[in-house]
Amino acid sequence: MSIAAQLVGVSVRTNGVQRLSPTSIEIPAGRITAVIGRNGSGKSTLLSLLAGELAPDTGHVEIDGLPLAGLSARERAQRRALLSQERHVSFGFTVENVVSWGRVAWRGTPRSRDDQSIINEALIRHDLAHIRQRAVTSLSGGERTRVHLARVQAQQSALLLLDEADADLDLVTRQALDESLREHANSGGTVIVVSHDVARMRHACDDVILLREGAALMHGPAAEALNRSALRDAFGIDVPWD
Amino acid sequence: MTRRLPWVLTSVILLVGLAVVSAAALRLGAAESTSEIVMSIRAPRVVMALVVGMGLAVAGVLLQGSLRNPLADPALVGISAGAALGAVIAAAVGATFGTFATGGAATVGAGIAMVIVVWAATRDGRPEIVTLLLSGVAVAAFAAAVVSVIVSLSPSAGVRSLSFWTSGSLALATWEGAVTVAVFTVAGLAVAATVVGSLDVLALGDRDAAAAGINVAGVRYRALAAVVLLIGAGVAAVGVIAFVGLVVPHMMRIIIGPRTGPLVVVSGLAGALLLLIADTAARLAFGPFELPVGAVTALVGAPVFFLLLWRTRVSQGGWA
Numbered sequence: 001m002s003i004a005a006q007l008v009g010v011s012v013r014t015n016g017v018q019r020l021s022p023t024s025i026e027i028p029a030g031r032i033t034a035v036i037g038r039n040g041s042g043k044s045t046l047l048s049l050l051a052g053e054l055a056p057d058t059g060h061v062e063i064d065g066l067p068l069a070g071l072s073a074r075e076r077a078q079r080r081a082l083l084s085q086e087r088h089v090s091f092g093f094t095v096e097n098v099v100s101w102g103r104v105a106w107r108g109t110p111r112s113r114d115d116q117s118i119i120n121e122a123l124i125r126h127d128l129a130h131i132r133q134r135a136v137t138s139l140s141g142g143e144r145t146r147v148h149l150a151r152v153q154a155q156q157s158a159l160l161l162l163d164e165a166d167a168d169l170d171l172v173t174r175q176a177l178d179e180s181l182r183e184h185a186n187s188g189g190t191v192i193v194v195s196h197d198v199a200r201m202r203h204a205c206d207d208v209i210l211l212r213e214g215a216a217l218m219h220g221p222a223a224e225a226l227n228r229s230a231l232r233d234a235f236g237i238d239v240p241w242d
Numbered sequence: 243m244t245r246r247l248p249w250v251l252t253s254v255i256l257l258v259g260l261a262v263v264s265a266a267a268l269r270l271g272a273a274e275s276t277s278e279i280v281m282s283i284r285a286p287r288v289v290m291a292l293v294v295g296m297g298l299a300v301a302g303v304l305l306q307g308s309l310r311n312p313l314a315d316p317a318l319v320g321i322s323a324g325a326a327l328g329a330v331i332a333a334a335v336g337a338t339f340g341t342f343a344t345g346g347a348a349t350v351g352a353g354i355a356m357v358i359v360v361w362a363a364t365r366d367g368r369p370e371i372v373t374l375l376l377s378g379v380a381v382a383a384f385a386a387a388v389v390s391v392i393v394s395l396s397p398s399a400g401v402r403s404l405s406f407w408t409s410g411s412l413a414l415a416t417w418e419g420a421v422t423v424a425v426f427t428v429a430g431l432a433v434a435a436t437v438v439g440s441l442d443v444l445a446l447g448d449r450d451a452a453a454a455g456i457n458v459a460g461v462r463y464r465a466l467a468a469v470v471l472l473i474g475a476g477v478a479a480v481g482v483i484a485f486v487g488l489v490v491p492h493m494m495r496i497i498i499g500p501r502t503g504p505l506v507v508v509s510g511l512a513g514a515l516l517l518l519i520a521d522t523a524a525r526l527a528f529g530p531f532e533l534p535v536g537a538v539t540a541l542v543g544a545p546v547f548f549l550l551l552w553r554t555r556v557s558q559g560g561w562a
Contacts (some may be wrong), residue, residue, distance in 0.1 A: 073452055077457070091307075092500055101442065155455075
């Protein structure tokens with residue numbers, strides 16, 4: 001099994017608080033990994049490290065076997081995409097404008113030749129083709145989410161990071177999100193999800209990293225990691241299922 | 243569907259407008275249109291209106307795009323006041339207005355004001371707009387106070403006669419001044435050209451733009467550097483003219499959409515046209531008396547700013 005991303009002896013301390021104790025994690029390619037834990041357990045820290053937004057105090061982060069610290073913003077974006085909670089776009093850019101920004105990482109490379117067909121494909125895949133000329137500011141919440149999903153798909157990075165991107169989504173949009181994540185993993189890509197929806201993650205992901213107070217309690221297949229006793233360790237309460 | 247006009251067509255319309263208004267501005271006036279008056283008085287004034295108007299409008303596009311806010315204007319955030327202070331200091335030590343010396347000093351002043359305002363408003367790596375506008379008020383008030391102290395104490399009549407500065411006027415435009423401003427404007431446009439392709443993506447917010455592959459800080463600071471180059475020399479030559487940088491990009495965004503590249507071209511042309519119309523009106527409306535063109539643009543621009551403020555507040559549900 002190939003490794004999509006890894007943390008090697010990484011620890012993070014900000015403002016005197018230990019956000020992440022020294023941790024080494026290997027994230028397998030072609031799978032969906034959920035990062036689960038309470039607020040403040042280090043989930044967002046872990047994701048920011050993988051995104052390259054946060055530099056570790058010790059250790060280093062690798063994507064595709066390359067140290068993240070040595071890559072430019074563009075080179076990082078060619079390897080990993082991020083879907084955050086942010087849905088707001090300033091000014092009335094069209095749906096197609098926003099989706100086309102998924103391609104800026106490939107500007108000036110041979111792969112930019114296919115920009116328009118990749119954008120069209122993403123628009124069709126996320127059911128946006130009929131509203132491609134609409135201003136994003138005029139769209140509903142669900143439509144906006146699909147715009148950003150299409151943008152991230154157009155970026156064509158093997159590693160896809162989601163930072164609580166499923167918060168505030170209705171059932172239909174959430175299902176569409178899960179489907180496109182599964183598609184990404186099935187086609188060889190890797191997905192890392194930070195989510196509070198533990199019940200859904202049992203079915204939507206393959207592997208789980210369980211965090212508590214900045215330390216990984218467990219990392220393994222969802223069926224094993226999301227059992228009663230492990231969740232009691234992580235959350236300190238009993239979950240209503242086993 | 244959002245209805246928008248193609249930007250090339252819009253540019254052509256604006257170019258035709260520029261040709262017509264320029265021709266009219268060269269012919270109209272209290273004095274007879276001798277070739278002497280046209281070439282040495284009206285022509286430099288027309289060219290000055292065009293380059294200053296273009297610089298103001300393009301600076302507005304870059305400022306609004308890089309700060310993600312439609313309310314930003316070089317005068318409102320204190321940059322123009324910084325430029326005025328730089329120019330007045332240079333003039334107080336002997337430089338002449340409308341030259342490279344005052345233009346350069348004004349550019350330095352604009353740069354210092356920009357650094358202060360952006361530094362004061364930046365939190366967690368991104369500038370916050372309310373603090374930015376308020377810091378702009380403070381910087382502008384301070385710079386204006388220092389300007390008036392220098393002017394009051396100055397023995398030089400050259401500095402003293404510059405009360406036009408407070409409202410902005412093109413009446414004293416010279417060929418040398420127009421060429422100076424044009425040189426700085428070209429430099430500003432050259433810097434702007436390196437970021438127009440990336441500036442759009444900042445609309446996602448800093449985090450998502452960086453994840454998409456944009457060097458956010460690099461793009462933002464280059465855009466702000468271009469603003470400084472576009473504003474400084476113009477202020478040194480004609481004083482502070484507010485609201486052109488606010489109103490023009492906003493109107494053009496409604497007509498052609500928000501993409502930065504086309505918006506820079508169309509706003510540049512529209513800014514040139516607007517300032518030329520405003521200056522020609524200021525010159526002719528109450529002849530033989532002349533109005534300061536800054537007063538004309540503020541009479542139109544201030545109500546528009548108010549409207550924008552109100553609409554922005556409604557759309558985001560308050561400032562706090």
